[in-house]
Amino acid sequence: MVQAAVQSANSVDQGDDKPWVGRSIERVEDAALLSGRGRFIDDLGVQPGTLHATILRSPHAHADIVSIDVEAARRLPGVAAVLTGEQIKAVTTSLVVGVKAPVECWPIAVERVRYVGEPVAVIVATDRARAEDAAELINVAYRPRAATVDPLGAIAPGAPVLHDGFPGNLASDRAFRYGDPEKAFADAPHRFSIDIRYPRNSCTPIETYGVVASHDAGEDAFEVLANFQGPFSIHTVIARALKVPGNRLRLRTPPDSGGSFGVKQGVFPYIVLIAAAARVTGRPVKWIEDRLEHLTASVSATNRATTLAAAVAADGKILALDWDQVEDCGAHLRAPEPATLYRMHGNMTGAYDIGHVRIRNRVVVTNKTPTGLNRGFGGPQVYFALERLVQRIAIGLGLDPLDVIERNLIEAGAFPYRTATGALLDSGNYQDAIARAVEQGRLAELKARRDAARAEGRLYGIGFTAVVEPSVSNMGYITTVLTAAERRKAGPKNGAQATATVGLDPVGSVTVHVASVPQGQGHRTVLSQVVADVFGLEPKDIRVNTEIDTAKDAWSIASGNYASRFAAAVAGTAKIAAERVAGRLARIAASQLNVEAADIVFARGFVTSKQNPENRIAFSRVAALSHWSPGSLPDDAGQTIRETVFWTPPELTPPGEDDRINSSLCHGFIFDFCGVEIDRITLQTRIDRYVTMHDCGTILHPGMVNGQIRGGFAQALGAALYEEYAYAEDGSFLTGTLADYLLPTTTEVPEPEIFHMETPSPFTPLGAKGVGEGNCMSTPVCLANAVADALGVADITLPLVPARLAELVRGAEPPPPADGVAAAPARESDRRLRGEGQASVRGTPEQVWVMLLDPATLQSIIPGCQRVDKITETHFRADVTLGIGPVTGRYRADVELFDLDPPRAVTLRGGATGALGFGSAEGRVTLAPDGSGGTKLTYSYDAAIGGKIASIGGRLLDGATRVIIGQFFAALARRAGGGGASGGFSLLALLAKVAGLFGGRR
Amino acid sequence: MKPPAFDYLRAETVGEVLDGLAQQGGDARVLAGGQSLMAMLNMRLAKPKLLIDIMRIPELRKIERKTDAVVIGAGVRQADLLAWPDLAEALPLVALALPCVGHMQTRSRGTICGSLAHADPSAEMPLALVALGGEVLLRSARRRRRVAAKDFFAGMMLTARSDDELIEGISLPVINGSRFAFREVARRHGDFAIVACAATKTPSGVRLAVGGVADVPTARDWPRLEGSAVDDALNAFAYELGARDDVHATARYRRDLVRMIGRDLIGEVLR
Amino acid sequence: MSRFKSDARHPIHVSLNGEPVAGEAEPRTLLSDFLRHRLGATGTHVGCEHGVCGACTVVVDGMLTRSCLTLAAQVDGCEIRTVEGLAPAADRLGVLQQAFRRHHALQCGFCTAGILMSLDHYLARNPAPTEAEIRDLLSGHLCRCTGYTPIIQAALEAAAQLASSKKETSDA
Known part of the structure; x- marks a missing residue:
């Protein structure tokens, strides 16, 4: 079976009497997608007169909005409306927040911005370019506040507070206890502990968000088309925010969606914004997110600080776990957060039989983009800690890591197995899966490769991971964040209603509709296989529609494409719906063929008597009868025109009084191991072999299952080696282009060796489990374990940036030559730019002093300076249009002088703002006679750059600072010496210069 | 993410380009392959009032082999030069470096001179120009001038070109009987270099040019180095380049690469 | 010399997949937007608008071109090939497209058009590519769904098929 599944993934089977399910048939989706006939949201036409929106976003991580001047933007020809938080607030209500706290959550900044990229104004115009022209004319005055970007820093005393309703930035703090963890720790001979910082990243689909919205004022009803992916529990959040009942929010999805991986759940605040804009303008409004917006401000997975301790027996058996998780959800707790933290709650013991668990879960807010769904959803964060700890236990006890894994696995005979924290693991044989992987993946040979490589002095390591992959979320798991008393008050939440509709038309052809909202997973193909098997037809006879229209289709809050629920829940529900129709058709056919219904079989396009195969009737004839002659149906048959089934598994119960929660229905198993080599010079990690063994229950389409595994593996490889949404300490976002947020390409992603076994789930109609997210959970930590093994280091932080590995393994750097240049001090994550320099200037210090403080001098050496206003003797304002290299921008600058010590020293402090961002700097200038009638001018500076330019020019930020500041003083020196005015005033020129440093790879 | 408004001028002669530049000055930008601009x-980030498209001017599209140099026009695309049959023989260092510039889909449009005009300190073509000691041919309505590579790059994304000047082409010397080596380290294949090194054997010793570390690609000549003198020289050079941290690499890591790759490349060309 | 004023639309004539077509564009109109929203050729997709993702790759006068880094004004009079021109007939896929379908070399299909254009262009000039060459070519494209290897396999298989069918033609 395993081999067959693997083989059939690479070949196309031809029809015979084998079931269609389990074969890798060609996808019905592909012909259109391969010939440019896909129908993605931006490929569809819009109503004539539709307006286009762009969004002005905050350059600051944390600031008060002092004023917003939109007059110039409103006056620009083609602009229909400019909406700020105030106007949006007037037509909406706050988005609901997932914890009990007096906080508001708006889709646009109201009075205060809390992350770089937060919407500040929506500009609606005849086309996108004009809307962007107008956005540049909006003048926002900000009063910056201190920012906090680190989850532990945010809850430290004295940290800047984002929301008064979340004192100390703490949105939730819950403690859980299962079994007797205190006793287990007290009795255990060993205790191991690990501290983890899991970084921020995102699965970044290649298609960005898109929304088209309109509003019918007569009925106060909204129509929205968006590439939203679900869960449709969010529909209630959107309707409430738009102040209409659910039946006045018609939400539709386009036929195709360009990838999501969870991320397009996060489009919902923009649905609210764009729908509000449609209501205000009275016209349809369309918004297609651009890539810079997407990277800066769409949605991110959570970053998490975790301390995990284990009580361990001498043989490596883990007796208890103690989790302390601090989850960083960004600036707002947006629905469905803090779901990332609780999705794994039933699975905190992984693949292991561990009876005692203590958990402390804290949810904090920081000045970063709000988080949301992302492939793996909580799994990567949990397994990184757990599986790193397992390796540390092995090293600490002198055991083989694989031995420690095997010692702790849940017994094969124990399923269904209830974990300490409440999950009911449906099925599996983890020991068998590992044994097969070790053999088929040739672990012994891989170890020999490691030995050989190490003998040659190469850095080679092997990593292991065992992971339970949950799928089909219990819609009630998120209520575990509430106390049992709070849950009693709120009423039970649980289950996961899947829906499917099977319809037969008057010529007997079959149509299937599901609310699964695929983004490339091939749902239409798999459903055609499932339903074809029930009806004895071929997949090409079944037409599947996966668009959703909440005004017409069957759906529930659980609808959508998340938690790997398609194969296990949706496809199974379609099977049930088809079987119900088939049961009725069998009764009809039985009466026509004069046989018992039990004698009926569906095969090869006919409904046939099993006893007498010649006694048969065409499927289409039986199928059409409900339309043409309902009167001739047997009385007990019922109609066969359309059957909609809602299915929810009984195993998904609400959290218990003891806080145990069966957070997911199905649990697949993954065992990965890999060999990596690290280059001694570049410290780049090369994957030599990656083996991944999956048990996802019954495989419906081997090609697609392998496609999910490969795709998840590639994204996980990105998370492990390349991708990070990086922030500076001041909250500036540093990876705002695809040249800075590095996605792996063909030259970085090897082919994993994929193996399967199939232990069907007893809880799902088809025996299938989810498979799409597993490698996002297993692969990052497997690679980290291998790198730790290769380098012999204990602490590994993702992503595995070569320069960071260098810090771990390289000793002291060779010192600079005695007479040479010293290295600049290391700055670590501090993004402030510091430097110093000197210049020789003709003229005495007194003469230079006068020049330095003279606005006329300043004006004459600032290129493009329209004016310098002297506010006081020591305070200047300037409006400047600057062009340096190809980069131009308009800036308003404000400079003050402090600590004047004429003619010896002065401190300049100031800031500048413009469309490209903002900067602030402080510099100390000292003047001293050089002994020959001139002046020796020395300067030091400390500058910070934020906004768009920090996001997209980070690679070149430092060098530009030095260049520009050096130029300013060189220009001053030239001017003092009678030379021509050139160069630029530091703050302004710095901004303009840095703005040009787009570090793209094109 | 749509461009600001600008006028577009499709020039058919160099004179039209120079007139446009003379009239609009700093508000005009030359559009060649467009892969950076x-x-x-x-x-x-850029808001020119006028874009001057120079790609329909036949005289700028030439690669000319002179006795001791190759002159590459402003309209020569990176893919054109890669496909030039004499490349490996006449400009072996460029033949090594050019495939590292971007990707096939950008080399097909991007020009050699456009990369130089952009003056990214991590880019490969500026490094090759400096390593070979080439010249940039500048022309305005007023004058023509040739600027040596080391004088052309004035800083990060800054060059010696005036607002009214067109980079008409570059001249790269054909160096016979030498040896060349090139290597770069980037986060991913095709990314801008964290460190790129080009070594050439010179009559008196060796030259190493380094990109990605200082504000401009920087070359250093040494007489024949022996033993630990190589390490000492590279260590001093690595510090002098003034490496800094950024989101992709640390200063220390860059210096390490200069020391280690520099040593390897010097060994290769002096072998 | 032609000069297009910033505030006006100008007629742009191109050959699109062999058919002469025309539309109006402002000087700042990107080729990607011109193809999609003026000419209705929505098969070319836009993923980043800074030349990195490769989704918008088309062929202009025989050159692979990021249509997001190209102005419509630049291609006036040029021959443009897009994904809509790859299939031999509306109801039939070409060799490369078929190989993609067989190998499950696409999932969401959003990035696929650009990848197909790069491969179609490359295989016509390099009939016997190695895996390393295909990987180098396609490193200029981002795909988030497939993990790339099915794309590589499809490309290599299509190359072999195309080469053998060419050989048959020349033998005949």
Whole structure:
């Protein structure tokens, strides 16, 4: 079976009497997608007169909005409306927040911005370019506040507070206890502990968000088309925010969606914004997110600080776990957060039989983009800690890591197995899966490769991971964040209603509709296989529609494409719906063929008597009868025109009084191991072999299952080696282009060796489990374990940036030559730019002093300076249009002088703002006679750059600072010496210069 | 993410380009392959009033082999030079470096001179120009001048070109009987270099040019180095380049690469 | 010399997949937007608008071109090939497209058009590519769904098929 599944993934089977399910048939989706006939949201036409929106976003991580001047933007020809938080607030209500706290959550900044990229104004115009022209004319005055970007820093005393309703930035703090963890720790001979910082990243689909919205004022009803992916529990959040009942929010999805991986759940605040804009303008409004917006401000997975301790027996058996998780959800707790933290709650013991668990879960807010769904959803964060700890236990006890894994696995005979924290693991044989992987993946040979490589002095390591992959979320798991008393008050939440509709038309052809909202997973193909098997037809006879229209289709809050629920829940529900129709058709056919219904079989396009195969009737004839002659149906048959089934598994119960929660229905198993080599010079990690063994229950389409595994593996490889949404300490976002947020390409992603076994789930109609997210959970930590093994280091932080590995393994750097240049001090994550320099200037210090403080001098050496206003003797304002290299921008600058010590020293402090961002700097200038009638001018500076330019020019930020500041003083020196005015005033020129440093790879 | 408004001028002669530059000065930008400029326009980092498209001027599209140099016109695309049959023989260092410039889909449009005009300190073509000691041919309505590579790059994304000047082409010397080596380290294949090194054997010793570390690609000549003198010289050079941290690498890591790759390349060309 | 004023639309004539077509564009109109929203050729997709993702790759006068880094004004009079021109007939896929379908070399299909254009262009000039060459070519494209290897396999298989069918033609 395993081999067959693997083989059939690479070949196309031809029809015979084998079931269609389990074969890798060609996808019905592909012909259109391969010939440019896909129908993605931006490929569809819009109503004539539709307006286009762009969004002005905050350059600051944390600031008060002092004023917003939109007059110039409103006056620009083609602009229909400019909406700020105030106007949006007037037509909406706050988005609901997932914890009990007096906080508001708006889709646009109201009075205060809390992350770089937060919407500040929506500009609606005849086309996108004009809307962007107008956005540049909006003048926002900000009063910056201190920012906090680190989850532990945010809850430290004295940290800047984002929301008064979340004192100390703490949105939730819950403690859980299962079994007797205190006793287990007290009795255990060993205790191991690990501290983890899991970084921020995102699965970044290649298609960005898109929304088209309109509003019918007569009925106060909204129509929205968006590439939203679900869960449709969010529909209630959107309707409430738009102040209409659910039946006045018609939400539709386009036929195709360009990838999501969870991320397009996060489009919902923009649905609210764009729908509000449609209501205000009275016209349809369309918004297609651009890539810079997407990277800066769409949605991110959570970053998490975790301390995990284990009580361990001498043989490596883990007796208890103690989790302390601090989850960083960004600036707002947006629905469905803090779901990332609780999705794994039933699975905190992984693949292991561990009876005692203590958990402390804290949810904090920081000045970063709000988080949301992302492939793996909580799994990567949990397994990184757990599986790193397992390796540390092995090293600490002198055991083989694989031995420690095997010692702790849940017994094969124990399923269904209830974990300490409440999950009911449906099925599996983890020991068998590992044994097969070790053999088929040739672990012994891989170890020999490691030995050989190490003998040659190469850095080679092997990593292991065992992971339970949950799928089909219990819609009630998120209520575990509430106390049992709070849950009693709120009423039970649980289950996961899947829906499917099977319809037969008057010529007997079959149509299937599901609310699964695929983004490339091939749902239409798999459903055609499932339903074809029930009806004895071929997949090409079944037409599947996966668009959703909440005004017409069957759906529930659980609808959508998340938690790997398609194969296990949706496809199974379609099977049930088809079987119900088939049961009725069998009764009809039985009466026509004069046989018992039990004698009926569906095969090869006919409904046939099993006893007498010649006694048969065409499927289409039986199928059409409900339309043409309902009167001739047997009385007990019922109609066969359309059957909609809602299915929810009984195993998904609400959290218990003891806080145990069966957070997911199905649990697949993954065992990965890999060999990596690290280059001694570049410290780049090369994957030599990656083996991944999956048990996802019954495989419906081997090609697609392998496609999910490969795709998840590639994204996980990105998370492990390349991708990070990086922030500076001041909250500036540093990876705002695809040249800075590095996605792996063909030259970085090897082919994993994929193996399967199939232990069907007893809880799902088809025996299938989810498979799409597993490698996002297993692969990052497997690679980290291998790198730790290769380098012999204990602490590994993702992503595995070569320069960071260098810090771990390289000793002291060779010192600079005695007479040479010293290295600049290391700055670590501090993004402030510091430097110093000197210049020789003709003229005495007194003469230079006068020049330095003279606005006329300043004006004459600032290129493009329209004016310098002297506010006081020591305070200047300037409006400047600057062009340096190809980069131009308009800036308003404000400079003050402090600590004047004429003619010896002065401190300049100031800031500048413009469309490209903002900067602030402080510099100390000292003047001293050089002994020959001139002046020796020395300067030091400390500058910070934020906004768009920090996001997209980070690679070149430092060098530009030095260049520009050096130029300013060189220009001053030239001017003092009678030379021509050139160069630029530091703050302004710095901004303009840095703005040009787009570090793209094109 | 749409460009700001600008006029577009499709020039058919160099004179039209020079007139446009003379009239609009700093508000005009030359559009060649557009692989850097267009991204900046889409991000609204650049706001020229006029774009002058030079790609329909036949005389700028030439690669000319002279006795001791190759002259590459402003309209020569990176893919054109890669496909030039004499490349490996006449400009072996360029043949090594050019495949590292971007990707096939950008080399097909991007020009050699456009990369130089953009003056990214991590880019490969500026490094090759400096390593070979080439010249940049500048022309305005008023004058023509040749600027040596080491004088052309004035800083990060800054060059000696005046607003009214067109980079008409470059001249790269054909160096016979030497040996060349090139290597770069980037986060991913095709990314801008964290460190790129080019070594050439010179009559008196060896030259190492380094990109990605200082504000401009920087070359250093040494007489024949022996033993630990190589390490000492590279260590001093690595510090002098003034490496800094950024989101992709640390200063220390860059210096390490200069020391280690520099040593390897010097060994290769002096072998 | 032609000069297009910033505030006006100008007629742009191109050959699109062999058919002469025309539309109006402002000087700042990107080729990607011109193809999609003026000419209705929505098969070319836009993923980043800074030249990195490769989704918008088309062929202009025989050159692979990021249509997001190209102005419509630049291609006036040029021959443009897009994904809509790859299939031999509306109801039939070409060799490369078929190989993609067989190998499950696409999932969401959003990035696929650009990848197909790069491969179609490359295989016509390099009939016997190695895996390393295909990987180098396609490193200029981002795909988030497939993990790339099915794309590589499809490309190599299509190359072999195309080469053998060419050989048959020349033998005949």
